[in-house]
Amino acid sequence: MRTLVTGAAGFIGSHLVDRLLHDGHEVVAVDDLSRGRLENLADAATSDRYRFEQADITTMAVRRLIADAAPDVLFHLAAQVDVRVSVADPLLDARLNLLGTLNLLEASQQAGVGKFIFTSSGGSIYGSPESLPAAETTAVDPHSPYAASKAAGELYLAAYGHMHNLPSTSLALGNVYGPRQDPHGEAGVVAIFGTALLEGRPTRIFGDGTSTRDYVYVADVVDAFVRAMSAGIGKRFNIGTGIATPVRRLHTLVAEAVGAADAPELAPPRMGELQAIALDPTAAAEQLGWRPATDLATGVAATVEWLREVL
Numbered sequence: 001m002r003t004l005v006t007g008a009a010g011f012i013g014s015h016l017v018d019r020l021l022h023d024g025h026e027v028v029a030v031d032d033l034s035r036g037r038l039e040n041l042a043d044a045a046t047s048d049r050y051r052f053e054q055a056d057i058t059t060m061a062v063r064r065l066i067a068d069a070a071p072d073v074l075f076h077l078a079a080q081v082d083v084r085v086s087v088a089d090p091l092l093d094a095r096l097n098l099l100g101t102l103n104l105l106e107a108s109q110q111a112g113v114g115k116f117i118f119t120s121s122g123g124s125i126y127g128s129p130e131s132l133p134a135a136e137t138t139a140v141d142p143h144s145p146y147a148a149s150k151a152a153g154e155l156y157l158a159a160y161g162h163m164h165n166l167p168s169t170s171l172a173l174g175n176v177y178g179p180r181q182d183p184h185g186e187a188g189v190v191a192i193f194g195t196a197l198l199e200g201r202p203t204r205i206f207g208d209g210t211s212t213r214d215y216v217y218v219a220d221v222v223d224a225f226v227r228a229m230s231a232g233i234g235k236r237f238n239i240g241t242g243i244a245t246p247v248r249r250l251h252t253l254v255a256e257a258v259g260a261a262d263a264p265e266l267a268p269p270r271m272g273e274l275q276a277i278a279l280d281p282t283a284a285a286e287q288l289g290w291r292p293a294t295d296l297a298t299g300v301a302a303t304v305e306w307l308r309e310v311l
Contacts, residue, residue, distance in 0.1 A: 001072040001073055002028075002070065002071045002073075003026065003027050003071055003074070004030060004071040004075070005020070005028070006075070006077055006104065007030075007076075007079065008027075008029030008030055008031045008041065009038055009041055010031065010035060010077065011040075011176070011181045011188070011218065012176055013029075013075075014040035015180065015218050016075060016225050017041060018043060018044055019225075019226055021047045021049060024049075029041060029050065030052075030065065030078070032054060032057070032078070057100040057101075057103060058095060058096065058100045062104070062107065063103065063106070066107040067107065070112065071114070072113075073114055073115045073116075074116050075119075076101060076104055076116065076117065076118050077119045079100075079119065080092065080149075083144045083147075083270075083272045083273055084272065085146075086145035086146035086149070086272070087272045090145035094149055097146070097153065098156075101156060109160055109163075109166045116160075116166055116168040116169075117168065117225060117229070118157055119170075120153065120172040120173070121147060121173060122172030122173055122240055122279045123173065123214065123279075124147035124277075125140050125142060125147050125150050125172060126138045126141060128274055128276065132244055132277065133242045133278035134238070134277065134279055135280040136235075136236050144272035144273075167233045170236040171221075172238050173240070175213040175214060175215045177189075177190035177191070177215055177216075177218065178302065178306075179302065180306070183195035183311070189213075190300060190303050193251055193254040193264075194303060194307045195311060197258040197260040205247055205248065205264045205267070206266075206268065206269050207247070207266070207268075209247055209251075209266065210275075211274070213244070213245060213278075214240035214277060214278040215243075215250065215296055216241055217298075219293075220239075220293055221239055223293075224284060224290045227288040227290050238283065239281065239284060239290070240281055240292070241281065241292045241296075242281055243296070244277070245296060248264075251264050254304065257300050257304040
């Protein structure tokens with residue numbers, strides 16, 4: 001198939017590009033390189049079924065690019081992903097996450113794209129549910145502009161399905177971690193903890209350490225994207241493990257993998273961040289045939305080994 005991936009030079013996007021090429025697909029990789037790194041696509045660049053285009057998803061240029069590529073499947077991963085940035089600058093978040101998505105949807109319906117696969121945020125759109133793990137039937141309750149932009153993106157997907165018969169699937173991801181996650185960025189706690197501990201610097205937990213997240217390994221997430229190419233039209237699927245892991249426990253696992261002291265500092269909690277979330281992946285298992293294959297200790301160890309190589 002002809003595929004197009006936005007956010008292709010980023011953490012998850014670059015792994016998806018590699019998988020698509022491995023599976024024999026053609027890939028147009030799109031990234032504005034504001035956060036993505038071409039080094040992440042070094043292996044992909046050796047393939048004759050790959051080409052890279054630097055473009056901003058909010059511009060007319062990306063519409064022309066999509067019209068030219070005429071992909072069978074468009075994977076939309078480009079986004080502003082930091083809750084704190086969305087709280088500090090909600091207009092920036094909306095421009096990138098909401099208007100950027102709308103721009104791509106408009107381009108896709110005009111170009112006759114076969115399917116649009118959207119990256120939503122299972123870790124934020126459900127807010128603080130009364131019971132966990134959250135299923136797709138759990139009410140959407142955004143607690144941050146970032147969560148609101150992702151929820152709104154899903155509504156626009158539904159509208160374009162009704163108006164233009166544009167097939168789409170939304171994947172509501174848990175907290176994704178693994179190799180290539182930016183250890184110097186503001187998101188990605190496994191990479192942040194691992195980098196600090198490997199470099200002998202102090203680590204910090206915001207809150208008392210009891211807040212929980214559903215950590216899902218990047219290779220497993222990529223498998224969900226690939227499975228969504230041919231299934232799940234018009235639906236949202238939670239992509240997580242169903243396990244709520246306290247951040248204090250995560251720190252212990254990272255410290256053990258590094259071989260460092262497990263002694264984080266505690267700091268006040270941050271506005272917009274949730275206390276607890278875990279995602280029920282039952283629907284993805286039943287309708288996509290997807291299940292997480294990597295347990296947290298194994299994935300953390302693999303991430304730390306990658307950090308040792310790149311630091």
